[in-house]
Amino acid sequence: MTTLRLTWLLLQKDLRIAARSREVLGFTLLFSVLCVLIFAFGFLQSGSAAVRYVPGVLWVTLLFASSMSLLRLFAAEEEGGTLPLVSATTAGTVPLFLSKAGVQLVFTTLVTALVLPMVLLFFDARLDAPGPVIASLLLGLVGQSVVGTLCAALLVHVRLREVLLPLVLYPTVAPLVIAGVKVTSMALQGQSGQGTTDWLTLMLVFDLVFVAASPWLHGRAMQR
Amino acid sequence: MTAHSPAPLQVPVKQPWLLLAGIALGLALIEAALWWIATKTPPDIILGVVQKVFYFHVASAFVMLLTLTAAAGTSLYDLIRPDDRADALARSCLEVGVVFALCVLTSGPLWARKSWGMYWTWEPRLTLTLLVTLLAVAVIALRGLAEDPQSGRRVGAAMAVMGAPASFLIHVAVKWWGGAHPQVLQGGGIRSSEMRVAFWLAVAGLITFAACMVVARFRDLRLQDRARSLRLNLSALELRRGRA
Numbered sequence: 203m204t205t206l207r208l209t210w211l212l213l214q215k216d217l218r219i220a221a222r223s224r225e226v227l228g229f230t231l232l233f234s235v236l237c238v239l240i241f242a243f244g245f246l247q248s249g250s251a252a253v254r255y256v257p258g259v260l261w262v263t264l265l266f267a268s269s270m271s272l273l274r275l276f277a278a279e280e281e282g283g284t285l286p287l288v289s290a291t292t293a294g295t296v297p298l299f300l301s302k303a304g305v306q307l308v309f310t311t312l313v314t315a316l317v318l319p320m321v322l323l324f325f326d327a328r329l330d331a332p333g334p335v336i337a338s339l340l341l342g343l344v345g346q347s348v349v350g351t352l353c354a355a356l357l358v359h360v361r362l363r364e365v366l367l368p369l370v371l372y373p374t375v376a377p378l379v380i381a382g383v384k385v386t387s388m389a390l391q392g393q394s395g396q397g398t399t400d401w402l403t404l405m406l407v408f409d410l411v412f413v414a415a416s417p418w419l420h421g422r423a424m425q426r
Numbered sequence: 427m428t429a430h431s432p433a434p435l436q437v438p439v440k441q442p443w444l445l446l447a448g449i450a451l452g453l454a455l456i457e458a459a460l461w462w463i464a465t466k467t468p469p470d471i472i473l474g475v476v477q478k479v480f481y482f483h484v485a486s487a488f489v490m491l492l493t494l495t496a497a498a499g500t501s502l503y504d505l506i507r508p509d510d511r512a513d514a515l516a517r518s519c520l521e522v523g524v525v526f527a528l529c530v531l532t533s534g535p536l537w538a539r540k541s542w543g544m545y546w547t548w549e550p551r552l553t554l555t556l557l558v559t560l561l562a563v564a565v566i567a568l569r570g571l572a573e574d575p576q577s578g579r580r581v582g583a584a585m586a587v588m589g590a591p592a593s594f595l596i597h598v599a600v601k602w603w604g605g606a607h608p609q610v611l612q613g614g615g616i617r618s619s620e621m622r623v624a625f626w627l628a629v630a631g632l633i634t635f636a637a638c639m640v641v642a643r644f645r646d647l648r649l650q651d652r653a654r655s656l657r658l659n660l661s662a663l664e665l666r667r668g669r670a
């Protein structure tokens with residue numbers, strides 16, 4: 203079987219488990235709602251324009267929510283002690299890595315589908331040209347999922363990983379957050395053009411580098 | 427004492443004379459740089475005496491860049507072709523790199539308070555240095571927290587390698603984000619010859635000293651490895667003796 207086919211099978215399995223239990227996804231969605239609320243309490247004062255907080259709140263909420271689900275990404279394999287078995291039966295770690303990154307991408311996309319309208323609604327913002335924002339969200343989510351999965355996979359056998367995961371993940375994905383916030387704020391102000399394209403290109407380069415490097419690094423780090 | 431007591435275990439450890447000489451040289455260079463900065467260099471026309479932080483600030487940044495790059499390079503080598511020496515070198519470079527990053531992050535604000543009017547600003551190089559330092563600290567912490575040393579080693583190496591492209595992209599991103607850092611060396615260099623001497627003395631001193639710190643830590647890690655394997659050998663020997 204090819205790597206792609208194995209990845210697809212593993213992805214299907216994980217998504218089926220997630221759809222049946224709904225625990226992780228449910229709590230991540232709940233957490234992201236709370237996160238937006240807390241940001242509203244923290245930032246909004248009466249009389250000030252709420253729109254300028256939208257990019258920051260959106261991207262930081264997505265980052266926090268993604269680290270929530272990342273911590274449970276390898277939980278089933280870890281509790282059953284089946285990580286070595288999965289990589290043994292799928293001829294290497296690449297299908298495992300790609301399928302987990304796919305699961306994370308599906309989760310964060312669902313979270314985004316909830317958070318984006320919610321932030322726009324709560325912070326009284328209007329998105330007239332959603333194209334660049336959606337492109338930046340797609341690129342950002344792919345990059346965050348890949349880097350996040352790499353970090354979560356590397357930290358599986360490390361104590362205090364709940365603490366270490368943000369410590370490693372947040373500096374690494376800083377370019378995505380900066381670029382995403384920039385693109386979103388430019389779109390909200392109705393600007394578009396060269397600036398937007400540059401930031402999207404940066405995100406694309408980030409994604410390409412980590413999509414190419416992460417499976418290899420993961421395989422190297424996990425070999426016995 | 428009975429006749430059966432084991433012979434005292436003596437393992438020859440070479441005295442690191444070269445290392446000690448290097449440390450002495452590094453300290454002498456740093457001392458010379460300090461003396462030169464204090465007595466020979468003129469105070470800056472605009473910034474006054476605070477400008478003198480510059481010499482050690484930029485030299486520390488050099489050392490930080492060199493050691494962290496070396497840490498990523500040796501980690502990559504260790505991942506491709508596992509080698510205990512590469513691993514020890516990567517660890518020592520990373521630790522020394524963090525020490526000098528802290529020097530950069532403390533000496534920078536001292537200068538910035540006078541020059542920019544505030545201790546900290548969200549400026550590209552500052553942001554990059556802070557983020558990369560945090561990443562390096564996380565990698566060091568991770569090595570200590572791994573359940574078994576071998577997996578910790580591979581995971582730490584993978585993280586260090588991941589940090590390299592990430593640092594580059596962070597650099598690009600924060601640069602576009604907005605910038606105000608003085609570009610002394612790229613933009614024309616230092617004009618006063620006294621200042622130039624002070625600067626290169628500081629660079630030479632800190633690089634020598636940092637190299638010695640890396641070697642000392644490397645030696646320390648290698649000796650720890652050796653002590654561990656000797657202890658294993660000893661217990662294996664005792665087991666065999668007990669069985670006979």
